[in-house]
Amino acid sequence: MMLDVNEVSYTYGDREIGVWALDNIYASFEPGHFYGIIGPNGCGKSTLLDLLCGHKFPDRGSVSYWGRLLSAYGKKALAQNIALVPQALPLNFPYTAREVVTMGRYPHLRRFAAPTADDRDCVDAVIDQCEAQSLAPRYMTALSGGEKQRVVFARALAQDTPVLLLDEPCANLDVCYALLLLDIAAQKVREEKRTVVAVMHDINLAARYCDQLIFMKDGRIQAAGATAKVLDEGILKDIFGVEAKLVVEPAIGAPQVVFLR
Ligand code: ADP
Ligand code: MG
Numbered sequence: 001m002m003l004d005v006n007e008v009s010y011t012y013g014d015r016e017i018g019v020w021a022l023d024n025i026y027a028s029f030e031p032g033h034f035y036g037i038i039g040p041n042g043c044g045k046s047t048l049l050d051l052l053c054g055h056k057f058p059d060r061g062s063v064s065y066w067g068r069l070l071s072a073y074g075k076k077a078l079a080q081n082i083a084l085v086p087q088a089l090p091l092n093f094p095y096t097a098r099e100v101v102t103m104g105r106y107p108h109l110r111r112f113a114a115p116t117a118d119d120r121d122c123v124d125a126v127i128d129q130c131e132a133q134s135l136a137p138r139y140m141t142a143l144s145g146g147e148k149q150r151v152v153f154a155r156a157l158a159q160d161t162p163v164l165l166l167d168e169p170c171a172n173l174d175v176c177y178a179l180l181l182l183d184i185a186a187q188k189v190r191e192e193k194r195t196v197v198a199v200m201h202d203i204n205l206a207a208r209y210c211d212q213l214i215f216m217k218d219g220r221i222q223a224a225g226a227t228a229k230v231l232d233e234g235i236l237k238d239i240f241g242v243e244a245k246l247v248v249e250p251a252i253g254a255p256q257v258v259f260l261r
Contacts, residue, residue, distance in 0.1 A: 003029040007061035021047045023219040032193040036200045036210030044219040045199040046087050049165045053084045079107035083156040087167035089148050097151040098136040104158030123158055130154040146172035166198040182209045207231055208254040215239050
């Protein structure tokens with residue numbers, strides 16, 4: 001197994017109070033799959049991503065990468081393998097967008113070394129791929145929420161990791177850039193056998209792009225598996241309390257959801 005979550009519980013507070021942000025979670029992630037994590041606000045999705053990249057460590061259970069605990073990896077080794085695009089973007093320093101994308105290369109640089117010509121080529125290629133040329137010279141502090149989000153996604157691509165974790169990557173994007181971002185992620189999965197794990201609120205985008213879905217509620221996993229198997233009207237009712245109708249849309253060959261209320 002590549003990335004394996006085994007019996008994991010996590011609390012932000014006192015364990016004695018027994019409020020678990022994650023409560024006995026099992027999950028595993030393999031190369032060449034696009035995983036979607038779906039669930040209500042506050043159910044533990046971002047917490048799970050933080051545990052998957054070693055930003056947090058479980059109070060119970062373990063997270064391992066290729067059979068070794070995440071906590072046994074050094075920071076640099078982890079950053080060479082797992083990239084996170086966080087939900088809240090903490091970038092309020094006056095860096096240009098290009099500088100931020102270049103930071104994605106830092107885990108690959110030798111100690112105290114400056115980016116090489118190859119690193120600069122990689123940054124240029126990623127900026128082109130993300131259609132962010134016009135953003136590159138601008139200061140992050142002067143960008144809109146959606147523009148910042150595109151730059152931070154580009155930084156994660158420049159990090160060039162086998163595993164890409166995306167926390168609501170399309171939250172601030174217009175439909176055109178949302179599709180561009182997800183197409184790039186899907187291409188990484190299909191052609192380079194990378195692993196993408198994305199927290200998504202748009203169930204129709206998740207149904208279209210993710211081949212595996214994980215439904216969470218109250219810190220637990222309610223259902224997980226192949227999209228075609230787990231996505232149905234029952235799970236949407238269970239998780240969100242909404243009535244929905246599932247139809248397969250031939251134009252995209254994927255199930256899509258119509259919400260009835
Ligand atoms: P999601 O991403 O699914 O919306 P989170 O993983 O961010 O949810 O949060 C899970 C639970 O943990 C929520 O109840 C949230 O209020 C709580 N939580 C998140 N971050 C903190 C924090 N820094 N301190 C205390 N509680 C937190
Ligand atoms: Mg979240």
